[in-house]
Amino acid sequence: MPSSAPLDLSPRPHPCKGVDAVVIGRNEGARLQACIASLIPQVDRVIYVDSGSTDGSVELARALGAEVVPLEMTQPFTAARARNAGLERVRGGYVQCVDGDCAVDADWVATALAFAASQPQAVVICGRRRERFPDASVYNRLIDAEWNTPVGRALACGGDALMQVAAVRAVGGFDASLIAGEEPDLCLRLARNGAEIWRIDAEMTLHDAAITQFSQWWKRSRRAGHAFAEGTARHGRAPERHWVAEARRAVIWGLGVPAVALVAGALHPLGVAVLLAWPLQVLRLTPRLGGEAAIFTVLGKLPEAQGVLGYWWGRLRRKRAGLIEYK
Structure with a gap:
């Protein structure tokens, strides 16, 4: 699918065997519902890791059929810690990591899995992440452009990517102490272990940054x-x-x-x-x-x-x- 095509969120009857999804979030509401609904038809299991939501996200995720992992909030929270908690529950050979404010294209997991089969060294595979409302603010527009990274071998991915589980576990997963930049840190350690990170020419996710104020951008x-x-x-x-x-x-x-x-x-x-x-x-x-x-x-x-x-x-x-x- 060319990178300029609109994201397709319509259901597909082709779950990708051997792929689990790990979704992380806190108080994402309707965005979480769209995220889980977009993954259910594509993967074996959706594992939702919740970080202290108070908006009913846990109940919503369970009602949609996701396995819920509530984080113990007496320990410092990081997105990396949440992803590791989800990875502990993964049974498949691949995991689709997704932020809870993203919806996944209906063909993404199958497309990424096919690329992984053609490139055995491709341990991390990402595609085009787009902003859902790029014209809502200058900040959203800038972030949408930021997501448009070059196609081909890459140094790192963002929060949305298909990953080979064994390779991620072999380097110890995400560093839970990092409050930002945990994905590039993981990718660097994977590359040192001989793995490859790829950005392919395919639609992947719709993200909702929801940045409308200068203070948020700052x-x-x-x-x-x-x-x-x-x-x-x-x-x-x-x-x-x-x-x-x-x-x-x-x-x-x-x-x-x-x-x-x-x-x-x-x-x-x-x-x-x-x-x-x-x-x-x-x-x-x-x-x-x-x-x-x-x-x-x-x-x-x-x-x-x-x-x-x-x-x-x-x-x-x-x-x-x-x-x-x-x-």
Whole structure:
């Protein structure tokens, strides 16, 4: 299916044997219902891991036929911890991981499984994730473009992907201590074990970011900065140089430019001209990204730098970081 085609959510009478689905969520409501309903016709079992919902999600999931795993909330919650709890219940050879705010294309699991059969080293397979309401806000529109990653061998996947269970278990699953960036961390460890990660040209999921406010976008960008910093701290010295460039860009543009402008401005009024580096960077990125994306890419370095600094400040204080939630 070409990547430009609309997502098909109509039921199909072809469950893929040997595939279980793990859905994670909290207070997703109607979005969870759409998610589970889209998976039931495609997989052997749907395992829903709930993280303290108060909106009836647990009862809804059970009524739809999913096996429910309620997380014990006395321990720190992370999406990685929830996914691992679901993986413990998986019996099939493959698992379809899905976030509870996503609906899965009716042909996705069969398409991904067929690709896995043709590429034995393909341990993680993802496709095109789209935003359900890209025109609801500039933030949703930017996220929809963010999901449109290149087709072919990839370094990482997002929260939605078909994975070979034995390979994931062989590297210890997701790192439950990570509050963000757990999928790229897993993919890096899988690749070190000889596995391949693929993004194929097929429709996969409809995602509902539901970001309509600047503050939500800021928190999401800050979370990304935290992930860059922690990824660099864990794997930055390894040959992969995991997220070193991303963390460096966040610090240079989000911290370095304003800091230099502040010092220079204190020495001479014209010193604040250093801030012109931001619009010049926007102009440089516009031909490749488009004006809107270029503006938010540069602006996003401020919350990303905040996330980087927050990670290192917490590490110095030996304090575990809490979740950075944007909705």
